[in-house]
Amino acid sequence: MNTPKSLRTHILFAGRVNSGKSTLVNLLAGQSVAITSHERGTTTDVVEKTMELRPAGPVVLLDSAGTDDDSTLGTLRVERTFKVMKRADVLVIVTIPGAWGEPEQELLSAAAEQKLPVITVVNKSDTVPEEEVFSALPESKLPPIAVSAVDTSVANRDRFVEKFTSALLSALPEEHFAAQVLLQDLVPEDGHVLMMVPIDSQAPKGRLILPQVQAIRDALDGNAVCTVAKESAFPEIYSRFHRHPDLVICDSQVVKKMIETIPDGIKCTTFSILMARMKGDLGQLASGAAAIASLKENDRVLIAEACTHHAGCEDIGRVKIPTLLQKKCGCKLNFDFYSGNDFPDDLASYAMVIHCGGCMLNRKTMLNRLHTVANADVPVVNYGVCLSYCTGVLNKVLSPFKISSGEPKDAMEQN
Ligand SMILES: Nc1nc2c(ncn2[C@@H]2O[C@H](COP(=O)(O)OP(=O)(O)OP(=O)(O)O)[C@@H](O)[C@H]2O)c(=O)[nH]1
Numbered sequence: 001m002n003t004p005k006s007l008r009t010h011i012l013f014a015g016r017v018n019s020g021k022s023t024l025v026n027l028l029a030g031q032s033v034a035i036t037s038h039e040r041g042t043t044t045d046v047v048e049k050t051m052e053l054r055p056a057g058p059v060v061l062l063d064s065a066g067t068d069d070d071s072t073l074g075t076l077r078v079e080r081t082f083k084v085m086k087r088a089d090v091l092v093i094v095t096i097p098g099a100w101g102e103p104e105q106e107l108l109s110a111a112a113e114q115k116l117p118v119i120t121v122v123n124k125s126d127t128v129p130e131e132e133v134f135s136a137l138p139e140s141k142l143p144p145i146a147v148s149a150v151d152t153s154v155a156n157r158d159r160f161v162e163k164f165t166s167a168l169l170s171a172l173p174e175e176h177f178a179a180q181v182l183l184q185d186l187v188p189e190d191g192h193v194l195m196m197v198p199i200d201s202q203a204p205k206g207r208l209i210l211p212q213v214q215a216i217r218d219a220l221d222g223n224a225v226c227t228v229a230k231e232s233a234f235p236e237i238y239s240r241f242h243r244h245p246d247l248v249i250c251d252s253q254v255v256k257k258m259i260e261t262i263p264d265g266i267k268c269t270t271f272s273i274l275m276a277r278m279k280g281d282l283g284q285l286a287s288g289a290a291a292i293a294s295l296k297e298n299d300r301v302l303i304a305e306a307c308t309h310h311a312g313c314e315d316i317g318r319v320k321i322p323t324l325l326q327k328k329c330g331c332k333l334n335f336d337f338y339s340g341n342d343f344p345d346d347l348a349s350y351a352m353v354i355h356c357g358g359c360m361l362n363r364k365t366m367l368n369r370l371h372t373v374a375n376a377d378v379p380v381v382n383y384g385v386c387l388s389y390c391t392g393v394l395n396k397v398l399s400p401f402k403i404s405s406g407e408p409k410d411a412m413e414q415n
């Protein structure tokens with residue numbers, strides 16, 4: 001399977017209109033993925049290209065619209081470029097010799113605000129004498145890279161790829177390359193992970209969903225044995241084991257069945273909780289659950305989904321969670337639904353944010369969203385935490401992580 005986009009390093013190329021961002025992305029990709037032209041404002045929306053940039057690993061190149069376009073449409077595009085910064089792991093400012101000025105400075109400030117590492121590339125180096133290529137550039141942590149992106153010769157590309165990759169390795173913080181462990185740290189070598197996967201009308205045809213596939217792969221990477229059982233066969237399968245598994249994982253929607261089947265003291269959790277820990281801040285999401293108890297009549301709740309039209313998640317976010325939540329709080333709540341790549345900036349009017357599992361988002365994006373919510377002083381949970389809280393099993397599925405929530409001790413009996 002290809003590396004999921006969410007686990008790739010996201011590299012955003014931004015700069016003035018016509019600085020050669022798209023030409024540069026094409027040079028790096030080694031193929032024509034973005035349209036280039038001398039017309040100003042050729043790139044109107046973000047263009048993405050996945051590739052392998054050894055030894056930095058799998059990356060997504062994000063080509064964006066120029067940030068010095070004053071037209072009405074241009075302003076919208078500029079806003080979009082700045083928004084895309086929130087999902088980037090590194091920003092490449094593409095400039096041309098002698099042009100450094102306000103638009104580049106603005107990009108630099110936005111990157112500093114978001115603690116985003118920056119690489120400066122001076123394109124169109126062929127248009128000035130060599131000694132003028134780096135003129136007017138401010139001091140930067142990493143030395144700028146000069147290139148002529150229109151030169152698509154193998155030698156020029158190889159030279160640029162090499163310089164760019166080493167700049168990337170220096171720019172990204174060490175923890176960026178640390179393995180993103182989903183469950184390995186919870187299971188001993190040669191341990192046994194049991195997974196309960198519902199195969200019903202909600203399950204995609206002919207395959208498992210991403211968190212399930214990633215959990216199986218992570219268990220195998222950690223040299224554990226993995227058993228995957230259907231929900232309907234789960235109690236019978238469990239009774240066949242002579243030794244208890246080291247970890248049991250299930251889908252958030254069938255968590256009660258898992259807990260009723262396995263004896264006390266066996267580590268258990270949900271795919272969604274594992275994902276929440278890998279992608280973001282599980283502690284923040286767990287403590288957010290305590291706020292569910294204080295939701296009041298007509299409070300506004302934002303339900304945010306990272307994908308548009310994901311049938312399974314839509315059903316959970318738009319139907320199951322609103323129903324369960326209102327039942328749990330015993331009052332009517334007002335829900336706003338939000339889906340897609342952007343995330344609203346103005347959250348102050350919400351009493352709570354409920355985010356999807358974020359399996360398609362990279363960790364950077366998820367942390368940025370959680371940070372935005374925390375800054376607005378709004379409690380946040382994800383679908384998995386919310387479903388587990390509403391069914392009274394949250395502390396149980398958090399127990400492998402030594403994190404507790406505001407859930408009452410006898411919550412499961414109350415449900
Ligand atoms: N001489 C020279 N021209 C270049 C170089 N890189 C790009 N160009 C030219 O500059 C023009 C703009 O290139 P693009 O790659 O479309 O620039 P862009 O920054 O993506 O432009 P927008 O999408 O409109 O913001 C094109 O005519 C390119 O052929 C270079 O290194 N040297």
Ligand code: SF4
Nearest residue numbers: 307313356357359360
């Ligand atoms: S990112 Fe969110 S909406 Fe998309 S598939 Fe994963 S959980 Fe569902």
Ligand SMILES: [Mg+2]
Nearest residue numbers: 021022042043
């Ligand atoms: Mg372009």
